[in-house]
Amino acid sequence: MRDRIKLLQGDEAVVEGAIAAGAKFFAGYPITPASEIAEGLAERLPIYGGKFIQMEDELASMACVIGASLSGLKSITATSGPGFSLKQENLGLGMMIEIPCVVVNVQRVGPSTGLPTSPSQGDVMQAKWGTHGDHPVIALAPSSVKETFELTITAFNFAERFRTPVILLLDEIVGHMREKVVLPNEEDIEIWNRKKPEVGPEDFNPYQETDGLVPPMPNYGEGYRYHTTGLFHDKTGFPRGTNEDAKNLMDRLMAKIESNMDIISLYEEDIRDDDEIIVLAYGSTMRSAINAISQARKAGIKAGWIKLKTIWPFPADYIKEVGKRAKAIIIPELNRGQIIKEVRENIFGNAEVHGINKYDGTLIKPEEILNMIQEVK
Amino acid sequence: MRDRIKLLQGDEAVVEGAIAAGAKFFAGYPITPASEIAEGLAERLPIYGGKFIQMEDELASMACVIGASLSGLKSITATSGPGFSLKQENLGLGMMIEIPCVVVNVQRVGPSTGLPTSPSQGDVMQAKWGTHGDHPVIALAPSSVKETFELTITAFNFAERFRTPVILLLDEIVGHMREKVVLPNEEDIEIWNRKKPEVGPEDFNPYQETDGLVPPMPNYGEGYRYHTTGLFHDKTGFPRGTNEDAKNLMDRLMAKIESNMDIISLYEEDIRDDDEIIVLAYGSTMRSAINAISQARKAGIKAGWIKLKTIWPFPADYIKEVGKRAKAIIIPELNRGQIIKEVRENIFGNAEVHGINKYDGTLIKPEEILNMIQEVK
Amino acid sequence: MGYKIDEYLRQDKLPHIWCPGCGHGTIMGNLIRGIDKANLDPDKTVVVSGIGCSGRASGYMNFDTLHTTHGRAIAFATGIKLANPKLNVIVITGDGDGAAIGGNHLIHGARRNIDLTVVLMNNHIYGMTSGQFSPMTPTGDNATTTPYGNIDQNFDLAGLTKASGASFIARGTAYNTRQLIEIFAEGLLHTGFSFIEAISQCPVNYGRRNGLSSAVDMLKCQRDSSVNIRKWDSLSEEEKKGKFPTGVLYKEDKREYTEMYQEIIDSVQEEAK
Amino acid sequence: MGYKIDEYLRQDKLPHIWCPGCGHGTIMGNLIRGIDKANLDPDKTVVVSGIGCSGRASGYMNFDTLHTTHGRAIAFATGIKLANPKLNVIVITGDGDGAAIGGNHLIHGARRNIDLTVVLMNNHIYGMTSGQFSPMTPTGDNATTTPYGNIDQNFDLAGLTKASGASFIARGTAYNTRQLIEIFAEGLLHTGFSFIEAISQCPVNYGRRNGLSSAVDMLKCQRDSSVNIRKWDSLSEEEKKGKFPTGVLYKEDKREYTEMYQEIIDSVQEEAK
Amino acid sequence: MSKKGKVKITHPERCKGCEICVMYCPTDVLVVKKGQITITDIDNCVGCYNCELSCPDFVLEVVENNER
């Protein structure tokens, strides 16, 4: 037990989580504040027979990770804002051709080079809309080092289970903070692996739903000799260019996420029956929120919190319900207001919605949330 | 007059609009369905002493255009979805360092390679959120060849006036459709040029607001010898890395757009006092909307339309008001519902909101909108 | 010649979408013959292509095949190969795909000397997007984006990949089909980064604009301007003008990337014991 | 030596942020001396840099200066130069910035032979991000991402840019300051794509990990491994081992891109009359 | 019949009439008529494989027992 207690940085927890999840491949390009993930995996992967490669840029890194996943390895890449922008085209291909992989973005202040060493939650909307065209997105945001370890494993599990890239959105605070983690026993970790085809190559269609909406996926070299393309394709994997195929594919890609909201959408709440003010947060900002709520409660204010661990898909139905019972929802974010837009869209004016927004590289302090609580109460 | 009447494609109208606006530089990389813009400008620019260059990729094209603008030329690039994804990092730099330029995205069906020759409005959200971090965005969407000509000029004018990249979002229909345009007389075209500094190099601060929020901009080579960086910077252009500078800069970047909504936000409406159903559209979809409304009115239905020409910034206040008087708002889009999210966010549940969404490469037919009007009426 | 090409082709996808006389079909056919000649296990062979007319080749070849994004095929292939070094990984790219937008991955793949076989179908033009110039369009030629003639220099891809560190470099033409098969077979069997430039013809988007209106004319032009490397050195500078050498231009025994990485794994795991 | 360096430096930005003993300061100083020697009009001189420790140089140089995105400086510079060919456009890049992520722009800039002077500060490492290996880190060396030693081959940038079409190629070291000034001046005055590799030292993130703990040690190593190109050819292969040539390695008179483009404009406009 | 094979139009439907095979045939066996490859006199075929190797569309094969 003792040697499972560790003081780890968030970035290091990604490394540990990836190893625990069975990752065997990392391709990446250094960037602050995500380089520690590359450095950690460069050291750790070969121990488990895994591979690390530093590519010439982030476009190549994203491509390389998709390739490795097609060869059958659980794969991960890590970057920060500028690199995340560069990965977008190939990330879109990954979503289109349904490649399990994990893409970590340790957010720093943007746009552009911005403030490279300061924390931000400015890439939340980019995680959903960064690549062209509609596309399915899963994005998770941990608020502590422990959660980083756990959600890294979850990210791999979702990637494999739903056959899609999963984005892990850290912020610089979580990425660089050192904190206690108790690593679980290997036996206690739930691991998902991609579904392999049950039929032989003759009867195999790489993009055919079998049970559920997620097609099984063989490794390259296993004799299935199938085709994959970023063009719209039918179940055979080949492009026919018909409008019907396009619609069917897009509908399935979306449905495989949306119809599994109960599994994918992770959040926690601490809301008592009579709480009227709800602070909804995610990532490092959550820490201030919890601190503020406990202070508020001590002061007799009826306030509670919601922590989003899954940011995308956004839990619209849940928030709709919250909107009905809450008087006000306060959303602290290290950006100019991104998730607050989703909240506004979904509560139909039922509750007041207030944002607390910092985008200057400093944190939102518990006090600032407390002040807002006091204001709206 | 007669030779000012032309049958032009939307892509060709971009070429004509750019020339009319005084564009002197194009850098780009071919891609369907935007290549015609490059081809047209390759031919036309040298006639006016302008320059055309085909770069090695879209990242370089975006960079090149920013460089040319710093040298003092009105500059433009054009691409489609995959290339637009690749431009995002440098586009973010352009927004951060406030470079006038026009970025055309002739949308095709995504994600990934998608359906390269079919129309889409799938990159609307990407135009706002594609690069990392918060950032100011202006995006215009023409619905006809004539409007393409006009909005290309407007795009240059906004770029120069507000010192920022402006995105022109065509869709493949508008880009490839041939239609009548009556080109205006040169004298009738309003042209804006960037504000040049009124002080000498000694007293000059490249990022200092003078009158208004837009700092004047000298050309390279005029002796100002100033510094520009994608790091957060103060008015001198140099990074100091303070949190205050970061906030100040971001606030100004946003304010220069938001405080000029009256100029930037272009829309048209045809709403009669007693119209209860409003169809809100943009781009080629607008054409079906107008057709459907005239049919509906003939059938005695109280319906009107709103055409967004400026998509970003979104006219939140205006839509808020519309939401109050309308019974239902119908939003046809060639995507899975993008602008509809903005509408929902801003009407607080006052009116019903219905989307008509096609993302299979086919158009929304007038009939489909009419059916929806009949359903909700 | 008895090449088993039928089973390596996805017959149900033919006829392919390439235009009449397009050289890509001939080159793909002979790549397949090269695969047969090299006796690769088709179940362990992966073809990765980029975007372009050339990129469509992957769809017709009966292996594990991946049609990627424009210019990035080598980066995808690097992941496939490093993840499973037992696979034979072939990259098919175009002169735009591989030398314009994909130039960086080409030189870095070569630098790593990773065991890929890269076939660049060079038709001197962007075929798929209808005739814009590429970095391989000769100076002075015509393309849709060079209305006044091309002022760009073109690359010498053999020189570029050599300077980058590739350990096998060859050039062939759609004209010389037998040489092409030999080159492909040799490149496929070489361990390390093999770069093969296969000169193709695009009658529709290049020939038409440059005084060569038929595929046959373009093939004759290939014939007349190519010289086997064995003869090349004996030519005078004068004779070399307007000509280019074909055959295996460079070959070297050099440490290969995935092998070196495996050594790391082996030694780290040994140590961990 | 009487170089007017003070007025070309933004004095109020000094001391710079580079670490004690970092070679970038020496190289930047001598680039400025080269600018002075070449007698460029400072009002018509633009310095464009990428991201990295090297990229910070633009902030200290008193010209029009642009600090861009990682790897793309040459593409920005291309726009600046083509838009106004009267400007002297200098690019400062690093071995990661210019040869890793920016490799494609480097080879395409060279291919176009556009009149830029590209100074690549090669410290064999990613300095700014604290010590990951770059495409210029020698095989076998240590970096934070090569915990078991670097297995990557490194580029020969002179060879790479030559193969790409650059018309001026030189290499200098932070050690040999006088040679550096000469090279810079000559490269700046050359019309066409000038590529200058300036070997720098990063004691903090490269030296420290590779047995050279001080800047002085690293400079001595530069001294001992560099050979003037004039002597290089007379060395035996044995003597060349572990050494590299410095000086102007290649120079050629070749049509320059912006000049050729101007000819297009002139002839089109002539015709339009 | 000699051991050497003779050309066979195994996939006429794929022929795009480009005339590449025609150029290669040393004995003028092949000719394109109405956009379609046809064989003039099979006896002239020397089984050199030129046409098979060069056809971009996988139309032709040299086979040992060519019943045409």
Place this chain on the structure above:
Amino acid sequence: MSKKGKVKITHPERCKGCEICVMYCPTDVLVVKKGQITITDIDNCVGCYNCELSCPDFVLEVVENNER
């Protein structure tokens, strides 16, 4: 004083004590003390410019009238 110049520490505040100039000085004029460059005996300076050209921090200049 000869026409040749002598070294001057024009910007002592910029010195980072890297000792590069010290290595270059042929006559041991320069020495780093407590992390700061100092001049031992200016008379030994032969005005060779080595230090000025090599200092990464623009600390030193060789000037004709060096009053130290």
Place this chain on the structure above:
Amino acid sequence: MDRFEIRLSGAGGQGMILAGIIIAEACLYEEGLNVTQTQSYGPESRGGASRAEVVLSKEVIDFPKVIKPDILVALTQKAYDKYYDDVKNEGIIIVDNSIELSDIKVKTYQMPIFEKAIEEVEMKLSANILVLGIIDSWIKQVKSSSLKKAIKKRVPEKTIAVNMKAFAVGKKLAEGGKIDEQGEY
């Protein structure tokens, strides 16, 4: 609504799009009509499906694409199969005689388009202009002379004569077509 809709369909490389542009230019430049011309095509330069559409009207055209064509031309079986069912009741269909017809609901004319292009015009690629000759008299809004003018402006100078011939051959074919309206020609 005086909206008149034409759909020209075939394979890439058959020049359907050029034919569409020519009609559009004749409408706009010669007749002063409003017109929209759109197209849809696959990635293939040759061989894939290709479609050009022209909508003409005296009024402003809102929806720019064909809703129900007044005229459908189909040069390939694929094109015919895909589109024959969309035509307006009063509309007509022109097809090459290589095409197998389905259950005919509107007037359908089978004509030896390619045959005539090859034999009479001696240029298979002129089929698109020949088609213009065929449909000329059905497009009441545009004079023959206007169409001819528009053709001359668009085709390479050297080919004007042969294209005029193609147009004439088309017109002649159409006259045949009109005589026998059963669609068996």
Place this chain on the structure above:
Amino acid sequence: MDRFEIRLSGAGGQGMILAGIIIAEACLYEEGLNVTQTQSYGPESRGGASRAEVVLSKEVIDFPKVIKPDILVALTQKAYDKYYDDVKNEGIIIVDNSIELSDIKVKTYQMPIFEKAIEEVEMKLSANILVLGIIDSWIKQVKSSSLKKAIKKRVPEKTIAVNMKAFAVGKKLAEGGKIDEQGEY
């Protein structure tokens, strides 16, 4: 709330972050406390501002950063100027004696940190460990032996002895500091 907050500030390269990590590891591995350690630094490897923070508590730590430090160490003037005003009323400030003090509101100890590091430890870079020696007795939650253990685990083996010396020198300094609480040392 038993939350205890330490802020170590100085310039990049002075080892403040390592010192922070050592405290954190001592808290967690030796004392079983909850702890968060964060930092903030500029792009410079050397010379720029650098700050390490440690928050320790028996309870779960929500907000991971220092709100009002119990201990502030400032090795540079810049760091002092920026942070001296944040310290808790009952808190203390430790600064190098090269630093000019502002109006002192909390107990402030000026100590010859670098001087001692250079002269007594003969390694300027050991100043960070020396600082740990100084603040040791103010961090009541962590035993000296725990800190020493943590130091030994983190510094290169060859430098353990010299770092132990630095720690001892620091402790001695602090004793001096405690005797004279006016902060003039």
